[in-house]
Structures are given as C-alpha cells and as structure tokens.
Amino acid sequence: MNYFSSNFKLGILGGGQLGKMLLYNTRKFDIQTVVLDPSNEAPSKFACNEFVQGDLMDFDTVFNFGKHLDVLTIEIENVNVDALEALEKEGVKVYPQSKTLRKIQNKATQKLFYINNDLPTAPFSRFAYASEMKVAIEHGSLTFPFVWKSAQFGYDGNGVKIVRTESDLNNLPEGECIAEELIPFKNELAVIVARSASGEIKTYPVVEMEFHPEANQVEYVICPARIPVEIAKKAELIALKTAKAFNHVGLLAVELFQTENDDIIINEVAPRPHNSGHQTIESSYTSQFEQHIRAILNLPLGDTNNKANGVMVNLVGAEGYKGNVIYKNIEEILKMPGVTPHIYGKKQTRPFRKMGHVTIINKDLAEARKIAEAVKNTIKVISN
Numbered sequence: 001m002n003y004f005s006s007n008f009k010l011g012i013l014g015g016g017q018l019g020k021m022l023l024y025n026t027r028k029f030d031i032q033t034v035v036l037d038p039s040n041e042a043p044s045k046f047a048c049n050e051f052v053q054g055d056l057m058d059f060d061t062v063f064n065f066g067k068h069l070d071v072l073t074i075e076i077e078n079v080n081v082d083a084l085e086a087l088e089k090e091g092v093k094v095y096p097q098s099k100t101l102r103k104i105q106n107k108a109t110q111k112l113f114y115i116n117n118d119l120p121t122a123p124f125s126r127f128a129y130a131s132e133m134k135v136a137i138e139h140g141s142l143t144f145p146f147v148w149k150s151a152q153f154g155y156d157g158n159g160v161k162i163v164r165t166e167s168d169l170n171n172l173p174e175g176e177c178i179a180e181e182l183i184p185f186k187n188e189l190a191v192i193v194a195r196s197a198s199g200e201i202k203t204y205p206v207v208e209m210e211f212h213p214e215a216n217q218v219e220y221v222i223c224p225a226r227i228p229v230e231i232a233k234k235a236e237l238i239a240l241k242t243a244k245a246f247n248h249v250g251l252l253a254v255e256l257f258q259t260e261n262d263d264i265i266i267n268e269v270a271p272r273p274h275n276s277g278h279q280t281i282e283s284s285y286t287s288q289f290e291q292h293i294r295a296i297l298n299l300p301l302g303d304t305n306n307k308a309n310g311v312m313v314n315l316v317g318a319e320g321y322k323g324n325v326i327y328k329n330i331e332e333i334l335k336m337p338g339v340t341p342h343i344y345g346k347k348q349t350r351p352f353r354k355m356g357h358v359t360i361i362n363k364d365l366a367e368a369r370k371i372a373e374a375v376k377n378t379i380k381v382i383s384n
C-alpha cells in the first residue's frame with residue numbers, strides 16, 4: 001500500500017492533544033488524515049486534512065465516519081466499540097482492534113484479562129453497584145483500606161479513590177466498580193510497547209512517574225527511570241508479554257507499580273500514545289507518535305533508544321484561574337537549556353486542565369530533573 005502523497009486515508013477518533021501530536025507526523029510523511037471530535041475547537045482541527053464534528057460514542061456517527069477510510073485509529077478509549085466492530089467486518093483496518101478496546105474500556109474486564117493471561121496485577125473484587133461494597137464490608141469479604149475504581153469512564157485519576165473508612169464510601173458514583181488492594185508502591189513506572197501487524201515489537205526505555213499529591217496527575221515523567229537494570233528488565237518483559245497477550249497493534253502504554261519487594265505489577269494499560277511518552281518527541285530517535293503511525297501502517301518500527309535523557313513536565317491550569325489562557329513566564333523557561341514547551345491549543349484554562357507539557361533534555365539526568373523543577377516553578381498557566 002502506498003501511504004505517502006497518495007489517496008490513502010487514515011482516520012483518527014478524537015481530536016485532542018494526542019491527536020495533534022500524531023498529526024505532526026502524518027504531515028511529515030504527507031499521509032492524508034480525517035479527524036472526528038465533538039468539539040469544534042479541538043486541538044487537532046488545524047493539523048488534519050479534514051475535520052468532522054461529531055459524537056465519538058454514537059454508533060452511526062462513528063460508522064459513517066469510518067466506512068470510507070483505509071485505516072482507523074484512536075487517541076481516546078471512550079469511543080463506540082460496536083461501530084468499530086462493524087467497520088472491521090466491512091474491511092476497514094481498526095487499530096487498536098475493537099476486541100482489545102472492549103477489554104480495556106472496562107477496568108473489571110481489563111483486570112480479568114490479566115488474571116486469565118497470567119499477568120501480575122493487584123488482587124481485586126468486582127461490584128455491579130458501589131453500594132454492594134458496603135454489604136461486602138459488613139460480611140467481612142472486603143476490608144479497609146482498598147482502592148475504589150469506577151469500571152468505566154475514569155481518567156486522570158478522577159474515577160479512583162482510596163477508601164480507608166466507611167465515610168470514604170459516601171458520595172461515590174453508584175455504577176459498576178472494582179475494589180482493588182491498596183499497593184504501597186516504591187515507584188510508578190511505565191513502558192510503551194510498539195507492535196506492528198506483522199508482529200515486529202519494540203519497547204521504549206522504562207520511565208518513572210512522579211505524581212501531584214492532590215490532583216493525582218503526573219507531574220514529572222523521568223526517562224530513563226532511576227531504577228536498577230534488573231528491575232527495568234522485569235518491567236520490559238511484563239510489558240512485552242502484555243502487548244503479545246492482547247495481540248496488540250499500535251502503541252500500548254503499560255502502567256506499572258514497583259512494589260516494596262521489587263515485584264512489578266500492572267496497574268492499567270492505554271492502547272495509544274500516552275502522557276508517559278511525550279518526552280520521546282525530543283529525547284528519542286523515534287517519537288512515540290511517529291512509532292504509532294509506523295505500527296498501525298505495518299511499516300518498519302523506528303529506533304526506540306534515547307538520544308538524550310528526558311524529563312517531561314505537564315502544564316496544567318493553575319488553581320484559582322478559569323478563562324482565556326496565559327502562559328506566564330514562558331519566555332523565562334525558553335532561556336533554560338534543552339527546554340521545549342508544547343502548547344496544546346486549548347483557549348480556556350481551568351484548574352488542573354492539561355494545557356501543554358514541557359520537555360527537558362540533557363546529557364545528565366539529574367541536571368534535567370533539576371531544570372524540570374525550575375521550569376515547574378517558573379511557568380504558570382493562568383487566565384487574564
């Protein structure tokens with residue numbers, strides 16, 4: 001198939017920042033793209049060749065969008081999977097496959113998949129309604145503390161709550177959920193795996209994620225993770241085994257916990273480019289976004305090694321500001337060595353909204369981390 005400067009059409013469901021960064025690469029390769037997103041102000045809008053406004057969860061919208069395309073991919077998991085399955089039957093190549101998305105969309109079925117495939121994950125129980133957890137506690141089959149997770153539609157930690165006492169159960173949404181063992185982890189790690197339709201498979205270096213204590217959002221991604229080689233190897237092997245178990249095509253970001261005993265267990269996966277791989281744009285020979293395009297088009301995969309050490313800082317809306325965004329002190333961070341800001345193109349800020357990220361690359365990882373902290377303390381995402 002000739003993808004380059006041809007009539008070939010790649011569709012992307014979702015037009016957020018991940019889509020925008022994918023599109024830098026389709027522009028580079030001159031591959032035609034069409035994007036579907038509900039918002040008329042989607043960050044991807046001006047980087048694609050064609051933009052369609054519509055509901056990603058509506059069967060007809062997704063089916064009609066996809067039926068004239070050659071390959072369809074996603075940048076967000078919450079899309080109509082029945083439509084994707086129908087499109088696969090019509091001969092459209094959908095990556096990640098509908099069966100993979102179906103398993104991943106629901107945290108309970110995702111966790112069962114790990115158990116069935118002998119992949120390590122935290123023990124859990126499944127509940128059709130949150131109120132059933134109270135009954136399980138009364139009967140002693142569930143004990144404090146545990147982690148409540150909404151089975152569907154959680155993102156960036158907002159469908160997750162640590163439950164330590166009875167009162168923490170108040171005000172939880174009533175829907176399907178899981179109760180997971182609370183893991184006292186040493187580190188949160190992630191490995192991005194790229195796998196093409198022909199089965200070629202590669203991993204990016206293991207990264208370490210530092211979280212904001214309140215917002216539960218990633219504050220720094222550090223690449224490579226500051227962990228012993230044998231732990232990194234273990235994490236890579238588990239990530240590879242996970243991607244193979246899904247028979248995955250495209251990128252699979254595998255989020256992991258390093259436990260106090262140095263066991264590596266899977267937290268969750270994302271079948272797409274991921275926040276833990278943004279630094280690859282500057283730090284790797286092949287960015288995660290270019291790699292996703294290569295993998296879903298069954299092209300040879302690029303080199304996943306680092307050219308330099310990388311640290312990524314998320315730019316989220318500062319607390320107390322809502323409205324037209326201003327990136328205060330952006331000139332100051334541009335003076336710092338190895339610093340590249342990425343601005344996603346969202347006109348309105350609000351507290352903790354992901355507005356952009358900054359990559360810091362340096363030969364010395366400790367120096368990169370130091371500069372990252374200076375970046376974080378200097379730039380502020382506010383409104384006028």
Ligand code: ADP
Pocket residue numbers: 122147149154155156157158159160180181182183184185188211216255267268
């Ligand atoms: P989301 O899908 O919203 O990103 P996650 O399942 O990744 O949610 O959980 C968000 C964060 O909550 C994790 O990054 C981790 O810090 C914490 N967390 C999740 N599960 C557990 C657990 N079993 N034990 C301890 N902390 C957890």
